[in-house]
Amino acid sequence: MSIDSMTPDLVKKHFKVIGNRVRRPDGVDKVTGRARYGADYNLPGQLVALVLRSPHAHALIEKIDTSKAEKLAGVKAVITSKDLPDHTQGDRGLLDILENCMARKKALYDGHAVAAVAAIDAATARKALKLINVTYKILPHVTDVDEALKHGAPVIHDHVYTEGLSEKPTRPSNHCKYAEYGHGDVEAGFRDADVVISRSFKTEQTHQGYIEPHSVTASVSPDGTAEMFVCTQGHFVYRNQCAALLGLDANKLRVTASEIGGGFGGKTHIWAEPLALALSRKANRPVKLTMTRDEVFRATGPTSSTSVDVKIGAKKDGTITAAFAELRYHGGCFPGNWAELGAMTSFACYDLKNVKSVAKDAIVNRPKTAAYRAPSAPMAAFAVESVVDEVAKAIGMDPLDFRIKNAAKEGTKSSYGPVYGPIGIGPTLQAAKNHPHMKAPLGKNMGRGVACGFWFNFGGQTCVDVNIAADGTVTVAQGTIDVGGSRASIAMAVAEELGISYENVRSIVADTSSLGHNDMTDGSRGTFSSSMAAIFASRNAVKVLRERAAKMWEISIGEVEWKDGAAHAVGAHHGNRSPLSLKEIAAQAGTTGGPVAGHAEITADGAGVSFGTHIADVEVDLETGRSTVKRYTVIQDAGKALHPSYVEGQYQGGAAQGIGWALNEEYVYGKDGRLQNAGFLDYRIPVCSDLPMIDTQILEIANPHHPYGVRGVGETPIVPPLATLGIAVTNATGVRQTHIPMSPPRVLLSLMSKMK
Amino acid sequence: MRYMQPSTAKEAATLLNKEKGKAFVLAGGTDLLVKMKAGMVEPDLVVDIKAIKGIKEIKKTASGFTIGAAVPCAALSENKDLVKTWPGVVEAAGLIGSKQVQGRCTMAGNLCNASPAADSVPALMAAGAKVVVTGPKASRKLAVEDVPAGVGRTHLKKGEFITAIELPKKAARSGDAYLRFIPRTEMDIAVVSCGVNLTLDTKGVITHARVALGAVAVTALMVKEAAIAIIGTKLDDAAKAKLAAACSAACKPIDDKRGTVAFRTEVAGVLARRAAETAYARAGGK
């Protein structure tokens, strides 16, 4: 079914279940310790796997001698890249994924896997790792994005040539991709401006920082079947990629997703899963591989560090005449990052006549980057919103009014190309202007920041089964991972459609052998697309229920309506029939045609773009450079909040991650190219006492492409915080902040430079 | 690895002394277990001292307080006498790690781990605390500042371990305070820290002062010049400026993942001034 078949009469506006704050189905399991996460699965006879990782940022692997490790009693398998032959048939992107899981000829970053062992226990596996002898030839490395793009930088891959230039370069380089967006004539626009401001910004690399380390339990049988229990944002995608890399048939690899202890994009990529499968295949026993926190930081999922130049010109009346940005991002050690998304999102909030954004992607000797909640957008928003703030002040206009004046609206040609339909940037800015937070007095050494942000959102492939049991209770099986409470929302949608109570609907996440393909929970698609599929599946089930009622009444289906969880016979001569409840129809299912179910397989395009505006008050200790967030407000359009608590939760969680990024989180690399803070002690994510309550305001501007008007909400909340806090700290200190995170040493340095 | 839980200090010292491999003392274990997990240390013997009689007790004595080496830091703030007498020391110990870590970690362990950033150490130094060291043959006492020898090294000999920390009797009109700088509000290691202990005369003039800095050199530093800068003053602005300057001048820090040389040097002075203000107020100065 396509959502384009959705006519206006299918759109629902009045709800009984939707919008309530029901209890989540996985709640009791999660508060009692029963819920099973990745590392909580065990299989009979399972071995413990550990991974040997490169201590070097860039090195040729000349030789790996595993013979001593193999001879150690209790060691059942040792693998290197030789045990992972290339099945990718020329698909370089897939080969990069494999090479990231296990180094082939070169170690490309500190933490890159070079070998792995499976042994009867952890102590034996640890001993075995020490017995593996790797001969490295250390190569020059580069970890900084601007350095990597310079001529003369060590070239990391000799097969990578800059893509997106009109002429193919003659030499390989670390500059893997070029792209530009925009329209109009920016040079002319700058000439028309009364004020032009240019600035350069940097942001450091951050990690998604999910609390649950990656863990996989894999079992490969000699008959070619395999099963895998794993924490992932997308078990179908994990299955497809692992099967392709291991040379298995996808249907024979059954993947069960565990409860997931946070992902935020970091569990959209496979990291150690192929290693666990290869070890299991070699040892012929189940293998459990759980990463340590150190491994999570060194070898999985950080986002990009960036270097961004922004130039904006405006007239004194507050009209932006031109805007330009060059955004340089790195993707870690492989191509495939998204500076482009920074370029696309950078000016997306504004209605601009002349705009250009240029994206350059670099390759560096750091772990392969992964998506992190609205990938690439927060850094671009930081740079652009900071300059927007500065330009507004330069022409003597309130920055929020300046934004409102220049905000994109329906009919605006977006900076990334297409013309906008109905969008919510104006309403979120207006809501910010009217919010009591904006009028609250500020204390000493405090500054207030306001910034807005944009994200695309998407839908993708989704399927859902709604099965009605003989007693009239309902199970809904979804295949999109529940990361933040979507099982509750999906069950609510089913209850709403069937007209029964939420308590009579149980939702589960089905394994890859029990349901058709589902895309990952990313792109803010989980609730958007699964609820859509669940609604359509329920409507299909209702059709079956009406048919069954018609049979029971011996009338035609056209004479049966579904209302309030029951079939009603309609028409003049059926007035005396009492309704048949879902329960009554289910009880007769065996005699009316068999089990009652509804299914939907959809591609949920049309998620709709999303905007948010944040307000923050920050107090800065001017003698130490330390910033404290005193008040924080998130305003965002949700389309329709199915379960308001979980929408608020997305707003609050995204904001908190953004606050951490803005103030303290960063990867610190030494001159030797080694990561120096691979742990929660020195990679400083916000703790409870660092944050205030995070106020939220949910706007509901219905998405015309969803039957309930839902928009994705998960990612946009991380887009504005860097800019919001950057502006707040600027206002508190009187010094424009241009480097994220604004750690105390950086802020103090900026203050001391100002004094001089 | 072997695990032993002796019931006397003598027995513990003998075990540590006799061990041919690598022997470690386990009190709270909040540093030792982290190092074991990271593979930084691989003990052959771990001697758990928590079963030694009296080692988990806080005793008020005629000459001050004796705090057993295995007293978890969380227990310090539960001792009202101690909090009233040495608030700076208790606050410093209370800053080590989370509530979870507080339930286990000890001041003696904090000292013996010999990190230059240990929170309790500058406060203990400012307070003039001593440690009781038990060895296989005899016991001895050392000033706290004489325990660390460098990063991760102490002046304790093989077989020796700390059984107690002794805090002196509090002088009349005296007060102590400890401040550290961390980027977050909790869970961080001090980037720079300062302990101050002051005694005033009846007019509010400082007669004695001890100022110690943490995380600005290979070990915590006693800064005599800082003390001299404020002795004889009522902690007026000029004295505070001199104090800050003396502290900044004493710093020999490094650039690392937690802070820069410039930052540590500057903030050492700021913290010293603020800690001195608190100590001065606690001593009854106005």
Next chain:
Amino acid sequence: MSNRHTILLWGALRPHADGAFSISVEAATIRELFRILSEKYPGMEAHIKRGVAVSINGKIYRDQWDTALPQDAEIYLLPRVPGG
């Protein structure tokens, strides 16, 4: 009725169309559009394989290739956006 459309290209596709910002293509659906683009502009095939999204009057289609290209619509090709 003509199925001829002006297709707007994002930066990375322009080099494969001699630098043009837009091209004229006759196609009824996204699928047909992609087929014709792959035939006519060989450099675009790799992009389409990796993922090209189609914005039709501002609504972004990533997957639904059967979608009809309506008359007088703004049709913009964009990179397929990932998420976190």
Next chain:
Amino acid sequence: MGVLVQTTVNSDPVEFTCSEDESLLDVLRNRMGLTGAKEGCGTGDCGACSVILDGRLVCSCLVLGAEMNGKRVETIEGMAEGAKLHPLQQHFIDGAALQCGVCTPGFLMAAKALLARNPNPSEEEIRFGLAGNLCRCTGYDKIVRAVQSAAKEMRG
């Protein structure tokens, strides 16, 4: 080798053998099947493995199993009384104070330990009392509110 240990877990007498360098967390998870405590870091920096040991909140990753002789350990599995959830557990569900839930057992243990010592904590006391537990999903807002409402109910 190994050490034989007799201890009490959630009021039950328990006997186990563990290796000398094995953490209490590994003993709970791997030898007793009590997987409610999670290893988020193994270094005492995240609090996901929090348990209450002789009345004090600790990270079970920073305690040796060998130390457990004669101790009392309380884990998340012992928090509810049979089918009746502890007020903290109920308020975490009702207040949507969890998203992914992996930090939840640790938070509940920490909150229980906090309220045992301070039945009427201020927001600031709650925030500092829970500062040893990392949560990456919620921004802590709903966690703090759930502890406030549970504390109110428990005070009666």
